[in-house]
Amino acid sequence: MAPDAELGARLAQIKARLRLPVFAAPMFLVSGPDLVIAACREGVIGAFPSLNARPLETLEEWLEQVSSTLAGDEQRRPGRIAPWAVNLIVHRSNKRLAADLDLTVKYQAPVVITSLGSPKRVREEVHSYGGLLFCDVNSLLYARKAADAGVDGLVLVAAGAGGHTGTITPFAFLAEARKFFDGPIALAGGLSSGADVAAAIAMGADFAYIGTRFIAARESLASNDYRRMLVESGVDDLVLSPHFTGVPANFLKPSVERAGLDAADLDRAGPQLQFGAADRPSRVWRDIWSAGQGVGSVERVQSTAELVAELESGYRQAVKRLEGFE
Ligand SMILES: Cc1cc2nc3c(=O)[nH]c(=O)nc-3n(C[C@H](O)[C@H](O)[C@H](O)COP(=O)(O)O)c2cc1C
Known part of the structure; x- marks a missing residue:
């Protein structure tokens, strides 16, 4: 199969396993194995930064837990469990990158998301076992560099995102990135409801990349005080x-x-x-x-299952609204 056709087929396989085209985005000190497993069980891609697992031995424990638990779930509910993702910080200052990458390859993370640097450092290893490589970018310059580096997908971090945010409106960012990149795109930045997910897809993204809403999920590593502050903000x-x-x-x-x-x-x-x-x-x-600008949508602490069900219901209502305009 030609590379583009092969990527298209792998992407279609992933999408077929999803209940919603959503990533529960990786968040430092927030995303751990419980959140990843809960998200994937609910049919959205769960992700965690490898550096949340400290020391390095903990990363191996987490990878073992996530991969074996979800493999077991997959046997019981074939085709219904979403793939999981690891986020690697590829910045030069990350002394653990080589070791984290080795473990990522050993456990064959289905999706790898790089941030804060060039994805070139990990591309061959991730592709060696058939992993899908996404690169997180917050400007068109970096989006182009990532595309040139041969990533499979882009995460466009637009204005209003939690963590290190971009500054470009998602409309302009996506439209300009689509001029030079026709692979899968996940859109981030204040997306917080099912209608926002539908909007991202309507705009031409393949996935919505949602962080802040998942901080308040019961399975996150966030403290109750953090969750409460989100609800009140x-x-x-x-x-x-x-x-x-x-x-x-x-x-x-x-x-x-x-x-x-x-x-x-x-x-x-x-x-x-x-x-x-x-x-x-x-x-x-x-x-x-x-927190990102969608923080006002965090109205209660809830389980990941409740959150995804709420997103799905909002998504379906939004799709109906769009169909009403046909
Ligand atoms: C508390 C927090 C920590 C984050 N840590 C990381 C990280 O370690 N790696 C990363 O790629 N992105 C990180 N992000 C960004 C998210 O992956 C995602 O791009 C962002 O949350 C999307 O915006 P939203 O929060 O408005 O949904 C973080 C975001 C938050 C809120």
Whole structure:
């Protein structure tokens, strides 16, 4: 089969296993094996950053748990379990990349998502066992570079995303990326309802890539305080700043203020290392929490099963609305 036809066939196989075209996006300190397994059982792609598993031995335990549990589920419910994904941080500073990649290959992660660097470093290994390689990008420049590097799919992180966000509206980002990339695209950035999933597909994306909604899922690694803050927050409760990580990211203002910082004045507040120097320094991601602009859709803490059912119902209603305009 020609490479394009082969990719098309593999993508069709993956889509056939999904209840909804959704990734439960990988999130630092939030996504672990329970969330991944719950998501895949509900028919959406579950993903976790390999660096959430520390030390390295824990990563092997997680990969064993996720792969064997889902393989067992697959035997009981053939064709109904979504594939799972590992997120590899390919930035030069990640000293664990080689070891994490070895384990990713050993456990044959069906989907691998790279972030913060060039996917070239892992492409051959992921393709060696038939894995599908997606690259997370937040600009057209990086989208082009990833496409040129031979990835199978792109994650377009548009404006309004949780974590390190993009700045481009999803409409323009997707339209321009489609001019040079016809492979699978997952769209991210504030997508938080079933209607948003339908909108992403209507726009020409293959998947919606949803983070924030899954933080509040019971199976995530998030603390109850984090979940509660999400439920109580709306888009006005976010602050967008490069202050903590050097890259623009969205954070929940109440968590910033609780750390003794002025959320309105973060960009003048000096470098991150100088704050919280008291006895218990607040740490970004652990104590200073991120969320995307869809945070207002988090109205309750719920199980992944309830969340996916809600997304599915909203998705079906939105599709009906679209059909009404035909
Ligand atoms: C708390 C948090 C941690 C994140 N950590 C990572 C990460 O480790 N790797 C990564 O590729 N993306 C990370 N992201 C980005 C998500 O994978 C996804 O792109 C984003 O959440 C989508 O936007 P949404 O939250 O508005 O749905 C993180 C997002 C959040 C909210």
